[in-house]
Amino acid sequence: MEQMPAFILVRPQMGENIGAAARAMLNFGLTDMRLVSPRDGWPNERAVALASGASAVLESARLADSIADAAEGCDVLFATTARPRDMTLPVHTPETAMAEARRSIVQGRRVGVLFGPERAGLENDDIARAQAVVTVPVNPQFASLNLAQCVLLMGYEWRRQAVETGAVPEDGPVMATLPEVERWAGHFEDRLEEAGFFFPDHKAAHMKRSLRNLWARMPLTRSDTQILHGALRQLVRRRD
Structure with missing residues (x-):
């Protein structure tokens, strides 16, 4: 079975958005959802109502108190953000990020994607734990994306690149987790x-x-x- 990236929702604020994100994930065959300190607690009835058939994603979602706990088992993290930050990290579009994610997974590494809370997005301390940033090339005068929209874009690019990427030599170095x-x-x-x-x-x-x-x-x-x-x-x- 093909390994898939984990989608990690960091401090999501509304159950409705978690449910919509679950629906977007399942649209593209993604099921590994992880939640860091959802504001309205968990489980959440509004999330189930908005999932519209994707409740299985919510039922298997992992709850965590921190990004470190939520990212357990992951070797590479991508942080989605719409704003420039005062740190030096590779910057990807959703397309190049998911291409890089596939290469990492072919190499036997686990990948996680961080999504920030609806109001302000990921904080600098959150992003500092990632190896790369993902920024959607949106209208700079209106760069706000709904949480589920962002999840949908990343899920779409993952699914679109479902073609095999080829084998990787087995004698390469073992990367740190x-x-x-x-x-x-x-x-x-x-x-x-x-x-x-x-x-x-x-x-x-x-x-x-x-x-x-x-x-x-x-x-x-x-x-x-x-x-x-x-x-x-x-x-x-x-x-x-």
Whole structure:
């Protein structure tokens, strides 16, 4: 059975939009929905009413308290956003994002796509956990897309590119999973915190986000993270 990307709805605000997103997903054969802290709780009767036959997607949806928990098992994350951000990440259209997602899946990697809440979209801290950004080329004077519309566009591009992409050599490097990158990022941040690196205090959040963004956009292998962990531990031992 073909692996499919997980669609992760981050802090969705209305059950109706979750239901419409489920319907859009099932239109294109996608069933892996994950929900991060839906505002109106879960399960939600309005979501079922709007799903219009796609209730199976809602019934199997995974509920999580954070993006890290929702993205468990994913190796690559795409973040959908309509606005430029103060971080350096590859920027895709839905077409190129889903082409890249297919290449990743052929390589044995799991893919997740982040969708932000209806009112303001994903926050910078959310996007910093992704490896790439997806922006729809809409009218710049009216760039607002409904949550379900955005899900529909991504689902359509996934389905449209359903042709086999070919085999990938099996002797390539094993890429680091998202949890492995998260563990390294946390380890590095903790040691910098102890060393007083995040100064002054009012710049600390931005500095931490920039570092998370740095690791997220690096194609780190599992071996890379192991070497980095070991090197940092040795530096701390020598200091102590």
